[in-house]
Each structure stands twice: as C-alpha cells, then as structure tokens.
Amino acid sequence: MNSAVVLSILDDVGLFKGVVPSGGVTDDSTLGLSGSLSMPLGSGETVRVYDGTTLLGTASVDSSGSAWTFTTAALPAGSHSFTARVADAAGNLSPAVTAYTVTIDLTAPTKTAADRKSTRLNSSHLVISYAVFCLKK
Numbered sequence: 001m002n003s004a005v006v007l008s009i010l011d012d013v014g015l016f017k018g019v020v021p022s023g024g025v026t027d028d029s030t031l032g033l034s035g036s037l038s039m040p041l042g043s044g045e046t047v048r049v050y051d052g053t054t055l056l057g058t059a060s061v062d063s064s065g066s067a068w069t070f071t072t073a074a075l076p077a078g079s080h081s082f083t084a085r086v087a088d089a090a091g092n093l094s095p096a097v098t099a100y101t102v103t104i105d106l107t108a109p110t111k112t113a114a115d116r117k118s119t120r121l122n123s124s125h126l127v128i129s130y131a132v133f134c135l136k137k
Contacts, residue, residue: 004047004084006035006100022100033070040065044089077106
C-alpha cells in the first residue's frame with residue numbers, strides 16, 4: 001500500500017520564520033506541513049493528516065501525485081506529533097510513518113534588547129538580540 005511521510009513544517013509568523021526541524025519549537029500556531037508519497041496516489045486515494053490520533057484533515061496533492069501540502073487550523077500551545085496516512089477508496093489506512101514533532105510556544109519573551117546590558121546572555125539570547133536589532137534598522 002502507498003504510504004505518506006511528513007518532510008517539513010513551515011513557520012511563517014513571528015520573529016523566526018522558516019522550516020521548523022522535527023523536535024523543534026515554533027511560535028506559530030498555524031503550521032504549513034508538506035510531505036511525500038511512496039508512489040503517486042491511485043484512484044480514490046487521499047492523504048489524511050493527523051496530530052497524534054486526531055484527524056486534522058485531508059492534504060492537497062500536487063499534479064504529479066507524489067507530494068502533498070496541508071495547513072493546520074490554529075493549534076494550542078504544547079507538543080504536537082504529526083503523521084500522514086494514505087486512505088484508499090474503502091477507507092483503509094496505510095500505517096503511520098515516523099512522526100514529525102514540534103512544540104508550539106506562544107509565550108512572549110520576558111527579556112528585551114534593553115535588558116541586554118544587565119543580563120549575562122547565552123548564545124540563543126544573542127541570536128534573538130541580533131534579530132531584534134536587524135528588524136529595527
């Protein structure tokens with residue numbers, strides 16, 4: 001049976017935008033998922049996207065029939081585990097392949113660039129400060 005896999009998750013909101021690695025953290029609650037299929041979809045087959053065991057919806061498949069995309073509705077903060085499964089016309093599902101996991105963190109940062117002088121910063125804070133300064137140029 002055909003199988004589907006989640007290859008990437010895109011964050012397009014907030015300070016840091018781009019692909020969120022599996023196991024990574026994002027500040028975007030509406031995510032763009034994309035993936036591939038082991039072979040082009042057959043007649044009546046669809047790609048279903050899940051967060052854990054919850055069905056989120058059906059993905060859009062490109063004209064080649066071998067790649068898919070899906071945009072989630074707004075998701076709550078916390079850990080999410082995404083998989084994609086192929087459903088045939090009878091509703092039979094392919095096994096889920098390895099989950100793509102992300103954590104949504106909607107908590108606003110507590111430090112600002114003004115706090116920089118009085119706070120000892122680690123490398124992740126320096127990246128954040130650098131990005132803030134770039135945006136203000």
